[in-house]
Amino acid sequence: MEPILSRNFNVPDAWRLSVAQSRGAYETAKKVISSGKPLDVVAAVTASNLRGLGGAGFPTGKKWQFLPKDSSKPVYLVINADEGEPGTFKDRYILERDPHQLIEGIIISAFAIRSHKAYIYIRGEYVEPFMRLQSAVDEAYAKNYLGKNIFGSSFGLDIVVHRGAGAYICGEETALLNSLEGGKGFPRLKPPFPAIVGLFGCPTIINNVETLACVPHILKNGPEWFVKLGSPGNGGTRLFSVSGHIKKPGVYELPMGTPLREMIYKHAGGIRGDKNLKAVVPGGISAKILTANEIDVNMDYDSLRNAGTMLGSAGVIVMDETTCMVKALVYACKFFAHESCGQCSPCREGTGWAYKIVKRIHDGQGAVKDLETLLTIAKNMEGRTICVFADAAAWPIQSYITKFRSEFEEYIG
Amino acid sequence: MSQQILETLNPEAQKILAKYDEKRAAVLTLLHLAQDKIGHVTPEVEAWVSQWTEVPVVRVREVVTFYSMYRQKPAGRHHIRFCTTTSCVLLGGENILGHLKKKLCIKNGETTSDGKISLEEAECLCACEAAPMMQVDGKYYGDLDEKKVDQILASLK
Numbered sequence: 001m002e003p004i005l006s007r008n009f010n011v012p013d014a015w016r017l018s019v020a021q022s023r024g025a026y027e028t029a030k031k032v033i034s035s036g037k038p039l040d041v042v043a044a045v046t047a048s049n050l051r052g053l054g055g056a057g058f059p060t061g062k063k064w065q066f067l068p069k070d071s072s073k074p075v076y077l078v079i080n081a082d083e084g085e086p087g088t089f090k091d092r093y094i095l096e097r098d099p100h101q102l103i104e105g106i107i108i109s110a111f112a113i114r115s116h117k118a119y120i121y122i123r124g125e126y127v128e129p130f131m132r133l134q135s136a137v138d139e140a141y142a143k144n145y146l147g148k149n150i151f152g153s154s155f156g157l158d159i160v161v162h163r164g165a166g167a168y169i170c171g172e173e174t175a176l177l178n179s180l181e182g183g184k185g186f187p188r189l190k191p192p193f194p195a196i197v198g199l200f201g202c203p204t205i206i207n208n209v210e211t212l213a214c215v216p217h218i219l220k221n222g223p224e225w226f227v228k229l230g231s232p233g234n235g236g237t238r239l240f241s242v243s244g245h246i247k248k249p250g251v252y253e254l255p256m257g258t259p260l261r262e263m264i265y266k267h268a269g270g271i272r273g274d275k276n277l278k279a280v281v282p283g284g285i286s287a288k289i290l291t292a293n294e295i296d297v298n299m300d301y302d303s304l305r306n307a308g309t310m311l312g313s314a315g316v317i318v319m320d321e322t323t324c325m326v327k328a329l330v331y332a333c334k335f336f337a338h339e340s341c342g343q344c345s346p347c348r349e350g351t352g353w354a355y356k357i358v359k360r361i362h363d364g365q366g367a368v369k370d371l372e373t374l375l376t377i378a379k380n381m382e383g384r385t386i387c388v389f390a391d392a393a394a395w396p397i398q399s400y401i402t403k404f405r406s407e408f409e410e411y412i413g
Numbered sequence: 414m415s416q417q418i419l420e421t422l423n424p425e426a427q428k429i430l431a432k433y434d435e436k437r438a439a440v441l442t443l444l445h446l447a448q449d450k451i452g453h454v455t456p457e458v459e460a461w462v463s464q465w466t467e468v469p470v471v472r473v474r475e476v477v478t479f480y481s482m483y484r485q486k487p488a489g490r491h492h493i494r495f496c497t498t499t500s501c502v503l504l505g506g507e508n509i510l511g512h513l514k515k516k517l518c519i520k521n522g523e524t525t526s527d528g529k530i531s532l533e534e535a536e537c538l539c540a541c542e543a544a545p546m547m548q549v550d551g552k553y554y555g556d557l558d559e560k561k562v563d564q565i566l567a568s569l570k
Contacts, residue, residue: 083539085539086499087541088539089540089541092540123539124445124482125482125494126539127548158432160432160433162441163441163442163445164480165483166480166481166482167481179441181437182472183472184479200435242542244499244500244503244541249542249543315541317503327502328499328503338536339536
């Protein structure tokens, strides 16, 4: 397969405008802005089956169409570059190695949704990616690819690169909006959805970095081409982040629907030290874990949902036979306990207690009833909070204990 | 002391404010700016941010305490964030963190007695392909082992 999103990842200095342009950057944006109509772009993205690649998988074209048609308020485009899902690092590759691909996607998408102001919310710890991205934005301004009258048209767009300050929850789109407005990252109740009431109370579209990086390619090669790259209902390729006990960890661009077994053993070289596989997290730490017997599954949204888990952020964490699943769950629970924003009681209390109890089991102080208590806590977190963070925290608890119960029982003795 | 530094930041603050559609959106950015210069967020910094953004100082304090990157006490001249999440742990991060703590004689959240290095255990920094990894003053270092950690520490001035 020809790389698409990752085509410039190994080209030296592709983050500089001159190099990016020698590789075709901004040609599609120029064509679209000069001759295209916004509605044509929306139609192409809708027909391409592009789905949100931050984790939720919502159809991008459909999301754009939620914008009110007759609002007098400005429309904002917000780019979610708050990558934080454990096991995921693909947006960092785009930001560091090919930021112009993202900026071109932003220009075309903003044009499509009639927005003249875009905010890129990048996680605070991404200091070097921020500097690369900011310098790319500055270069784009200098060439008038951003600012007023882009490519000699009447269309104008400003981009502000905004740094977060260390809070996983701000990857949740409404928490991100509150953070961008200068407050704590507390998720908002939906509805109203951001497309109606978003940033500063105005209609707002929030898209992930990788999602928008796909847009220039869709417009260049046509939606049918993009559809064919993927699996039914899941257009395009995907940047899979592969880490853990794997021979060749890294970002792999593969068609949506690539079998997990092929990804692990063919593309990423197999298990370190040729050990046996024990378990795989298929879509970031929140996704329910798969055992070694469950890896004959296609890596797309629908197939993984049917397998009882999710594609999420496509962060694949591989665990070999030496992995202690109790310890793995201790660290997953620690993460969620640390990152719960504290707004809803089931999540704030549930993540804290789950961590304490799993840690107690790991320390040899567990009681027989602890496993049932943990499952009850998880059940009482699921679907009972403002955002899906509590669900995401419950899924590892449920799946690790259910699928590796005997290991937990051994600790309890 | 921090008041004088803040005054020198006013022109930069003005530029930042101009980029945002509403003043309050600049809270995080101004806090970063001030902390980068002063080393931590003092009450004077909070008041200064409040003045520029017209956000009540109590709301600024909320923000300071909500986000892990802002600190209310000084850190070391070099700040280390050591990743303690899944992929880094799977590949031996705990042992390397133990080595680092022993070498620096500090625990999580502490600063060496000479004020040179502070340590923070961090959640996933999203560089799992290079696990185990840490961040020193903004820069990522991956594929760590004890020897590599020693070399990085020796390179810090």
